[in-house]
Amino acid sequence: MDRIGRIALWVVAAAVLAFLLAPAILVLPMSLNSSPFLVFPPPGYTFSWFGQFFASPEWMAALQRSGEVALGVVLLSVLLGLTAAYALTRSRRQRFMPLVEPLVTLPMIVPSLIFAVGVYIVAIRLHLLGGLWIVVLGQAVLAIPFVLLNLRAALQTIDPRLEEAAWTLGSKRIASFVRITLPLMVPALIASAVLAAVLSLDETVFALFMTPDTAPTLPVLMYRNIQYNLNPLVPVAAAVMVFATGLVGGVGGFAYWLARRRLGSGRGSASMLNQDLISQSTADEVASDGEVAGV
Amino acid sequence: MVKSQVSEGSSRGGGIGRVTGGSLQLESLERHYGSIAAVAGVDLRVNSGEFVSLLGPSGSGKTTTLAIIAGLEKADAGRVVLDDVDITSWRPHKRNIGVVFQSYALFPHMTVAENLAYPLHCRKLDRKEIEGRVKWALGLVRLEGYEKRYPRELSGGQQQRVAVARAVIYGPRLLLMDEPLSALDRRLRDELQGEIRELHKNLGMTVVYVTHDQGEALSLSDRVVVMRDGLVEQVGTPQEIYDRPDTEFVARFVGNSNFLRGTLAGPADASGVARVHLPGGSVVLGVSRVPTNSGRDVQVLVRPEYLHVGEPNAASVGSSLQVRITDTVYQGSFVLCVGEFETGESCRLHLGREEAASLIRDGRGQVWWRPEDGVILPVQPNA
Numbered sequence: 001m002d003r004i005g006r007i008a009l010w011v012v013a014a015a016v017l018a019f020l021l022a023p024a025i026l027v028l029p030m031s032l033n034s035s036p037f038l039v040f041p042p043p044g045y046t047f048s049w050f051g052q053f054f055a056s057p058e059w060m061a062a063l064q065r066s067g068e069v070a071l072g073v074v075l076l077s078v079l080l081g082l083t084a085a086y087a088l089t090r091s092r093r094q095r096f097m098p099l100v101e102p103l104v105t106l107p108m109i110v111p112s113l114i115f116a117v118g119v120y121i122v123a124i125r126l127h128l129l130g131g132l133w134i135v136v137l138g139q140a141v142l143a144i145p146f147v148l149l150n151l152r153a154a155l156q157t158i159d160p161r162l163e164e165a166a167w168t169l170g171s172k173r174i175a176s177f178v179r180i181t182l183p184l185m186v187p188a189l190i191a192s193a194v195l196a197a198v199l200s201l202d203e204t205v206f207a208l209f210m211t212p213d214t215a216p217t218l219p220v221l222m223y224r225n226i227q228y229n230l231n232p233l234v235p236v237a238a239a240v241m242v243f244a245t246g247l248v249g250g251v252g253g254f255a256y257w258l259a260r261r262r263l264g265s266g267r268g269s270a271s272m273l274n275q276d277l278i279s280q281s282t283a284d285e286v287a288s289d290g291e292v293a294g295v
Numbered sequence: 296m297v298k299s300q301v302s303e304g305s306s307r308g309g310g311i312g313r314v315t316g317g318s319l320q321l322e323s324l325e326r327h328y329g330s331i332a333a334v335a336g337v338d339l340r341v342n343s344g345e346f347v348s349l350l351g352p353s354g355s356g357k358t359t360t361l362a363i364i365a366g367l368e369k370a371d372a373g374r375v376v377l378d379d380v381d382i383t384s385w386r387p388h389k390r391n392i393g394v395v396f397q398s399y400a401l402f403p404h405m406t407v408a409e410n411l412a413y414p415l416h417c418r419k420l421d422r423k424e425i426e427g428r429v430k431w432a433l434g435l436v437r438l439e440g441y442e443k444r445y446p447r448e449l450s451g452g453q454q455q456r457v458a459v460a461r462a463v464i465y466g467p468r469l470l471l472m473d474e475p476l477s478a479l480d481r482r483l484r485d486e487l488q489g490e491i492r493e494l495h496k497n498l499g500m501t502v503v504y505v506t507h508d509q510g511e512a513l514s515l516s517d518r519v520v521v522m523r524d525g526l527v528e529q530v531g532t533p534q535e536i537y538d539r540p541d542t543e544f545v546a547r548f549v550g551n552s553n554f555l556r557g558t559l560a561g562p563a564d565a566s567g568v569a570r571v572h573l574p575g576g577s578v579v580l581g582v583s584r585v586p587t588n589s590g591r592d593v594q595v596l597v598r599p600e601y602l603h604v605g606e607p608n609a610a611s612v613g614s615s616l617q618v619r620i621t622d623t624v625y626q627g628s629f630v631l632c633v634g635e636f637e638t639g640e641s642c643r644l645h646l647g648r649e650e651a652a653s654l655i656r657d658g659r660g661q662v663w664w665r666p667e668d669g670v671i672l673p674v675q676p677n678a
Contacts, residue, residue: 164367165400167387170417170465179413183404263404 024242030235038230053236059221063240065132065211066201066218072136073143073200074193080140081147081192082185086177088148089155090163108145115142116209123210130212138206143196150195154188155181186259194252198245316501317378317468318343319364324373326359326525333359335525336373341503346495348504348512351522352548357505360522361471364503365394377468388417393462395472399454401446407433407457408442414465432460435494452483459491463498472504476511488515509549513537521545537598538668541584543675546596553602553642555595555616556674559585568666571595573616575638580614581669596670600629600645604654607663615663618642620654630655 026040034044053059084104088097107115119138123129158181166176204219211220222237319341326334334356341347349357362368364375366387375383382390402410408429415425433439436456446454455475462470472491476484492515495502506512512519513533521528521536521544529541540546543554560570560578569583571593581595607615620634630651632644644662646654654660 159398159400161396161398161400162402164387165394165396166402166413167367168365168390168392168394169414169461170388170391171413172386172388175417180402 027235027238027242031232031239033232033235036232038232038235049232049236053233053240056233059218059233059237062216062218062221065215069132069135069139069207069217070197070200072133073139074196076136076140077143077147077196078151078189078192081144081151082189084144084148085151085155088152090160104148105145107141112142112203112205116206119206120209129210132211132215132217135207135210135217138210139200139203140196142203142206143199146195146199147192150192151185151188154185158184184263187256187263190252190256190259194248194256197248197252201245201248202241313497313499314466316344316470316499319469319501319503320374320376321360321364322374322376324360324363324375325371326356326363326368327371332356332525334363334370337522337525337527339520339527339530341501344499344501346492346502346504346515346517348506348516348519349522350506350509350512350519350549351528352507354524355522356525357507357522358473359525361394361473361503361505364469365392365471366390367394391465391467393465393467393470395455395458395462395470395475397474397477399446399458399475401454401457401461403446405445406442407438407444407446407449410446410457411461411464414461418465428464432464435463436460436490451479452487455479455487456490459494463494463500468501470500470502472502474506475504477506477508484511491515513549519549521548523548539582539584539670540596540672543594543596543672546670546672551599551643553597553599553636553640555579555597555636555638555640557593557595559583559591559593559671566667569671571671573638577616577637579616579669580666581671582667583671585671585673590673592674593671594674596672597664597668599631599643601664601668602642602644602646602662603664604644604646604650604660604662606661608665614666614669615661617659618644618654618662619659623651623655 029042029045030038030040031049032045032047033039033042033049034046035042084100088101091097116138119134120129123134128134162180162184163173163176166180167173171179202219204223207217207220208223211217216224218237218241222234222241225231225234225237319339321337321339324334324337325332337356337360339347349360351357359368363370366382366385370383373383374381377390377392402413405413411429411432412425415428420428429442430439433441436459438453438456438460441449441453441457446457449457455478458475459472475491476487479487488511494500504512504515513536516533518530519533519536520530523544529536529545531539536545536549540549546552546554555571555573557571557573557579560572563569563583567582568580569585571579571581573579579595581597585593617637618634619637620632622633624631624633626645629645630648632646632651632654634642636642642662644651644654
């Protein structure tokens with residue numbers, strides 16, 4: 001009975017995992033497809049599409065644009081998210097805070113299509129279209145709720161008395177924040193940056209509306225190619241995106257792990273995705289390997 | 296001021312040595328949260344080198360008062376004067392006041408040495424000076440060899456010591472401590488109490504210490520400030536607070552007490568002793584703390600250890616009562632007898648084993664106290 005239950009659990013877990021990962025993995029053989037048409041399974045394998053992709057100025061420019069936009073989104077959303085999170089957790093003027101939080105996290109709930117259409121209409125009126133910076137702005141708005149929630153969770157685990165102690169010891173407010181609270185938030189900052197970058201890299205809806213026709217980001221260019229002429233470079237672009245996202249996540253994850261190890265204590269280090277669920281287990285883990293980390 | 300203190304310290308090989316603590320004056324301090332007054336007008340003078348405790352239940356405003364002195368809370372009214380300088384509106388980092396927090400507030404990402412060096416970096420001391428001072432401070436709290444440890448690798452008592460060392464390492468004019476021992480177990484608490492006393496004696500620092508533990512306040516302080524509802528209820532030496540409480544609140548908050556209601560029989564004599572008629576017809580004696588205008592309804596307070604069994608000695612005639620004992624609890628150093636007086640009011644006695652024997656055997660007997668051990672207080676309808 002117990003055994004059957006366990007097997008069933010494994011089967012379900014494996015099915016869910018397959019469902020989540022299969023599409024991402026599937027693009028890899030497709031990108032090496034020797035046929036110029038998207039047939040599955042591929043009749044043979046070749047790297048020539050990859051060669052074409054990396055030689056194409058159009059695709060390369062889109063890839064670079066996506067990178068630039070992602071960088072802008074990371075900087076903007078982390079900076080704004082950090083200040084908002086600090087105000088929400090530490091401000092003494094809490095009167096308007098109950099209003100601020102839902103407002104700032106609203107983009108998480110509003111369908112991005114509606115958000116994009118709304119911004120589009122306003123942007124046309126004000127003649128703001130035509131630059132990548134508006135894509136950065138819009139995607140940052142979409143990323144801020146996630147960044148904010150993550151950073152706020154981290155701040156809530158950091159004792160506000162630490163900063164107050166720093167004041168009494170003789171350092172000014174900003175210096176105290178930079179030297180005490182900020183270092184304790186490094187893991188959460190890394191996690192937030194990764195979230196924002198990944199969000200931006202594959203954000204399509206808003207970018208579709210806002211990117212100039214002549215300067216699409218990678219997902220937008222992919223979409224256009226799918227729409228008009230499904231060519232074999234699309235799976236290559238998809239593979240590159242999977243790889244880029246994985247790289248960001250991997251590097252970020254490693255940096256996060258390093259930062260947590262360095263900090264040792266569980267304080268202020270929100271877990272990568274869900275602080276509340278994981279914080280307890282990480283606290284235990286830290287307690288057990290605290291000595292190793294400290295040496 | 297800060298600078299001279301620092302350079303003075305450096306000439307003594309790293310430490311700050313013995314300093315002359317600052318003097319603190321609080322004038323009509325107030326702090327309101329909405330319609331609630333956390334601090335409702337506190338006046339207090341703390342002399343240079345004095346150890347003063349703010350004692351009171353939670354919500355009495357003691358921690359808020361401390362936070363206002365440190366600059367972590369804003370005063371709505373009143374002044375904070377340190378060494379004759381009005382610092383009421385100063386930012387905390389300018390005040391040169393050391394604070395030991397209840398949670399210690401050690402920086403978790405810094406080693407012990409880095410924690411200790413933090414205030415010295417803020418004061419831009421040079422490297423050698425910092426090293427010397429850190430060494431001195433570690434010696435002060437007996438934590439030599441712990442420089443490289445992180446706070447999480449220390450026990451609660453060790454963390455507490457680091458917090459104290461960090462708060463005194465820069466030679467502050469004043470040291471504030473907010474229930475620094477409340478997170479520790481009893482044994483460690485007693486040990487660290489001794490260390491805090493010694494530190495205070497050796498450094499000559501002015502200390503304001505917040506606690507809700509009356510034993511801690513009595514054993515550590517030069518003077519105790521009993522607070523209640525944001526106001527100072529009584530200020531005095533530990534002995535004054537214990538033996539001569541001004542109000543029933545103080546008597547009940549500090550130590551255990553027996554209370555007997557009665558009517559004042561007349562004005563006090565030259566030594567302050569007055570007679571009180573009890574409902575049953577008995578007359579007892581005590582030192583009157585009753586203001587002249589407060590009427591004749593009074594209560595007599597007697598501490599459990601000031602009650603004796605048997606016939607009163609000559610000087611104490613007239614202060615004896617019959618008691619009935621309902622329970623006896625062996626407490627190690629004394630025997631606690633619980634019961635009631637002839638007036639029906641409950642009674643507690645702390646007795647030596649031999650003294651308690653006859654009471655325990657008979658279940659009843661006569662107790663008495665010296666007139667100077669009784670305290671006559673006005674009746675407080677709200678206490």
